[in-house]
Amino acid sequence: MTSDGSTLKTADVEPDDRAEVGWHETGQAPSTEPSQTKPQPAASPASASTAPAKQGLSVRLQGLKAFYGSSEQVKGVDLDFHANEVTAIIGPSGCGKSTMVRCINRMHEEIPGAHAEGRVLLDELDVYDSAVDVVAVRRAIGMVFQKPNPFPTMSIFDNVASGLRLSSRGRGDLHGKVETALRGAGLWDEVSDRLSEPGAGLSGGQQQRLCIARSLAVDPEVILMDEPCSALDPIATLKIEELIAELKQRVTIVIVTHNMQQAARVADRTAFMLSGKLVEVGPTEDIFTKPSDSRTEEYVTGKFG
Amino acid sequence: MSTQRPTPAVQLARFNVSPARRRKDRIARGLILAATVLALIPLALIVYYLLHKGLSTWSVNFFTTDPTGNTFFGSSNIGGIKSAILGTIEIVALASVISIPIGIGVAVWLVEYGRSSWFANTVRFFVDVLTGVPSILFGLFIYIVLIVGTGSSYAGYKGSLALSLLMLPVVIRSAEVVLLLIPGALRESALALGAPRWRVIFSIVLPTALPGMVTGVLLAVARAAGETAPLLFTAASTHETNFNLGQFMNSLPVQIYSDVTSPTTAVVNRAWGAALTLVVMILLLNLIARLIARRSRLA
Numbered sequence: 001m002t003s004d005g006s007t008l009k010t011a012d013v014e015p016d017d018r019a020e021v022g023w024h025e026t027g028q029a030p031s032t033e034p035s036q037t038k039p040q041p042a043a044s045p046a047s048a049s050t051a052p053a054k055q056g057l058s059v060r061l062q063g064l065k066a067f068y069g070s071s072e073q074v075k076g077v078d079l080d081f082h083a084n085e086v087t088a089i090i091g092p093s094g095c096g097k098s099t100m101v102r103c104i105n106r107m108h109e110e111i112p113g114a115h116a117e118g119r120v121l122l123d124e125l126d127v128y129d130s131a132v133d134v135v136a137v138r139r140a141i142g143m144v145f146q147k148p149n150p151f152p153t154m155s156i157f158d159n160v161a162s163g164l165r166l167s168s169r170g171r172g173d174l175h176g177k178v179e180t181a182l183r184g185a186g187l188w189d190e191v192s193d194r195l196s197e198p199g200a201g202l203s204g205g206q207q208q209r210l211c212i213a214r215s216l217a218v219d220p221e222v223i224l225m226d227e228p229c230s231a232l233d234p235i236a237t238l239k240i241e242e243l244i245a246e247l248k249q250r251v252t253i254v255i256v257t258h259n260m261q262q263a264a265r266v267a268d269r270t271a272f273m274l275s276g277k278l279v280e281v282g283p284t285e286d287i288f289t290k291p292s293d294s295r296t297e298e299y300v301t302g303k304f305g
Numbered sequence: 306m307s308t309q310r311p312t313p314a315v316q317l318a319r320f321n322v323s324p325a326r327r328r329k330d331r332i333a334r335g336l337i338l339a340a341t342v343l344a345l346i347p348l349a350l351i352v353y354y355l356l357h358k359g360l361s362t363w364s365v366n367f368f369t370t371d372p373t374g375n376t377f378f379g380s381s382n383i384g385g386i387k388s389a390i391l392g393t394i395e396i397v398a399l400a401s402v403i404s405i406p407i408g409i410g411v412a413v414w415l416v417e418y419g420r421s422s423w424f425a426n427t428v429r430f431f432v433d434v435l436t437g438v439p440s441i442l443f444g445l446f447i448y449i450v451l452i453v454g455t456g457s458s459y460a461g462y463k464g465s466l467a468l469s470l471l472m473l474p475v476v477i478r479s480a481e482v483v484l485l486l487i488p489g490a491l492r493e494s495a496l497a498l499g500a501p502r503w504r505v506i507f508s509i510v511l512p513t514a515l516p517g518m519v520t521g522v523l524l525a526v527a528r529a530a531g532e533t534a535p536l537l538f539t540a541a542s543t544h545e546t547n548f549n550l551g552q553f554m555n556s557l558p559v560q561i562y563s564d565v566t567s568p569t570t571a572v573v574n575r576a577w578g579a580a581l582t583l584v585v586m587i588l589l590l591n592l593i594a595r596l597i598a599r600r601s602r603l604a
Contacts, residue, residue: 166504
């Protein structure tokens, strides 16, 4: 793992090559090497016991702070996302959950004036290390946004292929990769006969699954979902939730949600945030039935938020 | 239920539009309509006059022969406007090749990189100033720098340079407005897929902005194609068709300008024909560009 990490950190390698070599090996390594052999302090008993064909990577936040200009929105969060688990982040509006998640794949810094402090470890690699290519980080950590946003100028096929093409990996069996991604997102049967139609012509739920397929196509180890169902109806939401349960076999999932029932349905672990701070994190059942912090209890029982 | 309500007459009267408001609404609508009609009148008259005066001069000869320069006698053959049409196409094409890539490049930089930095705002300010500069000044600038300054003669490419300076601010501002309309969510989702920024711009932002940009670019091309002043002392004019942009070059606006001042009726009529030709050319360009833009949306 460490050697893979250093491959990735080598700054003088041409970015595209580095991304292909580095991430390919990082993605493969965990399947042959159980996580307990790594120098990982008491982090994930759960992830060690999951399926042997594990592909996701753990993400660990250490003292993460996020700023917009000088205003601090995330105020020092330490939080572990175990590999191949679904972790839900709940909390009232404006508590910094989206901001925190956007720090994981370094999308936060795309906002003018915004910056982050602290460490985000993808497995062993600090994604904020100065030698790390931000583009490679985002290829390993996919993201699904609140509003379905397929590229309006592209067909269904091109939307799914876009991640590969945009990162110069559109060669090889593009059609096969697109089909795999669409099947992975549970959309293949619905669109296989109209791949050349515009992606924007699909229904909202289908568009969101198209966006999930788009991020799956680049074969990430982690997928961040920022309220992926908030613009969808209950049936489309159910489909996405079923999909999440399937996807965690292959990737680590972090899902921000306003919907506590959703967190209870899909998440292995749940984290509760309040005013930029992590209040409590634990197995989902514990958070909803026997939270250790009174503020968590008040929030999950609907007393505020 | 109905027994609980007050008498229907009272209830409904509250919802009637008062006569005063109805009157005000009518007056306001009338004024707006009058403004629209007023604005349309000159437009309709221009089109009418162009067709009325211009169409009668059109003939095969009109488009296939160069002007002869024999304009003093009504009986002499004055020739057509071939060299002017081709000259305008050549000069404007070169001006477009220069100003469109640069202009779109500046707009992309302003929107994607410069954003609201002081330098970007300075650039925006000067682009705005440039938009307001009278077109003859661009001609003068090129005249002083490239003709007086170098001691050389008039040339088609110097006219192109003057026109490209004129087009540049129009292209920049219109492209910037369109690029600003592209939702940030599109850029974000492409970046989150692990696309380098330049790929996001080339593969996502520019294709999405293309139809809107075509409109702005066409405005600039149309404006440049109709300008006389920047060409008068840069490309000058000549009678012969010319494919060498290093030589004097005829153009439609300059041809119209010199024809309109002629005492000979046939020559003045040729100006109308040339003006109609210019309008039709720009209209065709508009249609073609729109077709291309529409087709490439889902290529």
